[in-house]
Amino acid sequence: MRLVLLGAPGSGKGTQAKLLAAEFGLLHVAPGDIFRSEIRSGTELGRLVEGILARGELVDDATTIRLIDTRLLSEEANEGFVLDGFPRTISQAEALDRILSGRGESLDLAVALEVDEGAILKRALSRRVCSQCGKPYNLALEPPKMAGKCDDCGGELVTRKDDLESTVKERLAVYREFTEPLSAYYAEKGLLEVVSGEGEVNEVFLRIKEALRKRNLLE
Numbered sequence: 001m002r003l004v005l006l007g008a009p010g011s012g013k014g015t016q017a018k019l020l021a022a023e024f025g026l027l028h029v030a031p032g033d034i035f036r037s038e039i040r041s042g043t044e045l046g047r048l049v050e051g052i053l054a055r056g057e058l059v060d061d062a063t064t065i066r067l068i069d070t071r072l073l074s075e076e077a078n079e080g081f082v083l084d085g086f087p088r089t090i091s092q093a094e095a096l097d098r099i100l101s102g103r104g105e106s107l108d109l110a111v112a113l114e115v116d117e118g119a120i121l122k123r124a125l126s127r128r129v130c131s132q133c134g135k136p137y138n139l140a141l142e143p144p145k146m147a148g149k150c151d152d153c154g155g156e157l158v159t160r161k162d163d164l165e166s167t168v169k170e171r172l173a174v175y176r177e178f179t180e181p182l183s184a185y186y187a188e189k190g191l192l193e194v195v196s197g198e199g200e201v202n203e204v205f206l207r208i209k210e211a212l213r214k215r216n217l218l219e
């Protein structure tokens with residue numbers, strides 16, 4: 001199964017992508033996670049993108065596309081993949097089509113998670129991430145067992161720089177300008193299912209599976 005998850009920052013894409021990857025054995029590819037891990041490791045790519053992420057802007061298409069192209073070549077993508085945060089521009093979507101058709105493959109579905117903007121702002125502001133391993137938490141929806149500490153590695157939980165209120169607003173503006181048009185792009189190809197991203201994590205997951213079933217992507 002080859003899936004794209006669309007949705008504003010804070011719409012729950014990452015959480016749902018992980019559930020999909022685990023249930024269907026898909027490779028979960030999230031450029032935002034990759035960029036943050038490169039920043040933590042202090043690599044050349046990390047240094048290049050650090051300021052861009054902190055400002056809530058988009059990393060350039062060429063760099064992002066190269067990153068995704070490499071990941072999709074890996075053996076772990078044999079059973080398919082779920083892309084979380086890619087594509088974010090029309091030109092990235094076109095590149096994805098080219099990458100897949102070059103391998104005789106095509107996308108099965110783009111699932112757009114719809115969440116009200118007020119709720120998005122609230123979610124983003126209650127989001128924390130482990131400073132050591134990068135595991136995400138939401139203080140309201142998925143709090144850690146011990147306040148301020150990562151369940152997995154005990155690392156300190158911090159606010160992502162791009163979850164500060166001014167940056168969240170900038171990311172929403174960037175989303176509206178560059179990423180929202182992707183819904184029309186996939187709708188035109190008959191590849192779009194819109195799903196409400198409101199409510200409990202498991203409820204949303206059931207809605208996504210219903211959309212997959214409707215498209216005959218599940219037995």
Ligand code: AMP
Binds near residue numbers: 033057089
């Ligand atoms: P995310 O974790 O998906 O919210 O992404 C965090 C940040 O990484 C974004 O605000 C961008 O700065 C950068 N980023 C993630 N995905 C992309 C993409 N497809 N194209 C350009 N920049 C991206």
